[in-house]
Amino acid sequence: MGKKERLRPLKPCDNCGAEADVQYRINSNKSESWQIVCKACQEKAKMLTGYIYGGTWKRKKRN
Template sequence: MGSSSRERNERACECCFVSASTLFRVRSDANQPWKFLCQACQQTLKSTSSTYLYGGTWKKKKRN
């Protein structure tokens, strides 16, 4: 077996469209689709939504 790279391309925040190496999977309501947001947008949503849901973290560089 050969070694494979555990690093992926950066992705853009679905709110502000800034590229980020770490994004947070969140939704503002259980009836809304999941979105990947940067830390700044995630913190804003978290502080303004009483029904905020966290669904995990996406990282450019995966753990081994």
């Protein structure tokens, strides 16, 4: 028996509003709180000073 997969509801990107199966938790100098963003917004934020990666959110969870 393998692990059961769960599908969570999609989350919109805090920056552009796009919905994606994989999103990233980031923080930068311009915002004091953590944000959940899509891959495109994460790539843009990487260029900013003070960028902090805080983890990956995935829609498909195994267990």
